Amino acid sequence: MRMVGSGENLFPAGKVKGLLRRLDTPEQVLELLDEDGPPVVAWTKFAGSTFLSPVMDKVLAIITSTGTNKGHLAIVARELGLPCVLAAQVDERASGQEILLDCTDEKTARIYLL
Amino acid sequence: MQEERNRNILLMVLRVKGAAEVKDLCTASRLGQTECENMMASLVSDELVRKNDRLKKYVLTDTGSKTVAADVETLRKEIGQSELEELYNRFMILDAEFKHLATGWQVRAPGPPPLFNDHSDPRYDQRIINTLVRLHHRLRVLLETIGKKSSRYNSYLARFADALNRLSDGSLDYFTNPRVDSYHNIWFELHEDLLCLLGRQRSE
Numbered sequence: 001m002r003m004v005g006s007g008e009n010l011f012p013a014g015k016v017k018g019l020l021r022r023l024d025t026p027e028q029v030l031e032l033l034d035e036d037g038p039p040v041v042a043w044t045k046f047a048g049s050t051f052l053s054p055v056m057d058k059v060l061a062i063i064t065s066t067g068t069n070k071g072h073l074a075i076v077a078r079e080l081g082l083p084c085v086l087a088a089q090v091d092e093r094a095s096g097q098e099i100l101l102d103c104t105d106e107k108t109a110r111i112y113l114l
Numbered sequence: 115m116q117e118e119r120n121r122n123i124l125l126m127v128l129r130v131k132g133a134a135e136v137k138d139l140c141t142a143s144r145l146g147q148t149e150c151e152n153m154m155a156s157l158v159s160d161e162l163v164r165k166n167d168r169l170k171k172y173v174l175t176d177t178g179s180k181t182v183a184a185d186v187e188t189l190r191k192e193i194g195q196s197e198l199e200e201l202y203n204r205f206m207i208l209d210a211e212f213k214h215l216a217t218g219w220q221v222r223a224p225g226p227p228p229l230f231n232d233h234s235d236p237r238y239d240q241r242i243i244n245t246l247v248r249l250h251h252r253l254r255v256l257l258e259t260i261g262k263k264s265s266r267y268n269s270y271l272a273r274f275a276d277a278l279n280r281l282s283d284g285s286l287d288y289f290t291n292p293r294v295d296s297y298h299n300i301w302f303e304l305h306e307d308l309l310c311l312l313g314r315q316r317s318e
Binding site for chain 1: 130131132133134166168169171173213214216217220221224225226227228230290291292293298299302303305306
């Protein structure tokens with residue numbers, strides 16, 4: 001497995017496998033809601049996007065390039081028990097690929113290409 | 115006048131939420147279901163909104179998005195950029211306090227690993243709710259100021275008051291749970307609304 005990214009782990013949450021998918025617009029969120037595809041790990045630039053709310057129940061985890069542990073996304077992820085990676089740096093080429101998200105460490109989450 | 119106001123509220127709810135079912139639109143607009151459904155049918159007929167039948171959710175069309183942008187631009191000019199900036203700066207002072215409070219509601223010690231609040235200590239929870247009540251009074255003053263510029267903002271005030279009442283009555287979900295119209299959900303949406311009004315993107 002090759003590590004393709006890492007970020008701040010909001011809370012220890014085990015490991016999840018899924019398709020890494022960009023969700024940066026309301027249209028991308030609707031597309032995801034409207035299909036019965038494989039399990040998805042959401043990856044967004046915008047930690048404060050209200051348009052992500054409808055999809056939070058459908059994704060396995062959420063990775064964001066921004067955000068803090070007191071931000072809106074962190075508050076929602078904690079409430080749902082949803083694995084969440086903040087201020088993540090991820091190789092853009094990982095988008096659309098199967099990944100393993102390792103959220104076992106207390107501080108750092110790591111993303112691997114499967 | 116009232117119809118125009120309701121129409122503006124519903125369009126802005128969709129702008130902020132991205133997609134919403136009728137029940138979410140009713141909650142956010144404070145309209146009854148029949149009135150809300152009639153209004154949505156009218157917006158669909160005007161091609162400002164479309165309905166995804168499979169998801170049972172409404173979304174803005176391109177025309178609807180442009181209409182919202184134009185309405186927001188008009189309001190921005192009416193209020194004036196400098197007054198808006200001043201209102202937003204006042205909101206951001208409250209925002210920092212609110213996020214700190216909401217995080218404290220969820221996490222008793224930051225860790226790592228974080229010690230989650232399991233709500234087994236009513237005194238801890240009550241202290242946070244008391245602080246929220248004080249914050250709510252300060253937010254109300256701010257929202258009443260904005261509400262004088264656009265009555266659309268009065269619906270936020272009613273939703274906040276409702277969430278706070280439910281929380282005070284023991285429905286703990288009404289602080290931060292995203293599955294109900296919780297205080298945090300409403301705050302999140304108000305923040306997005308104000309950013310839209312300012313013509314800014316969220317920084318985080």
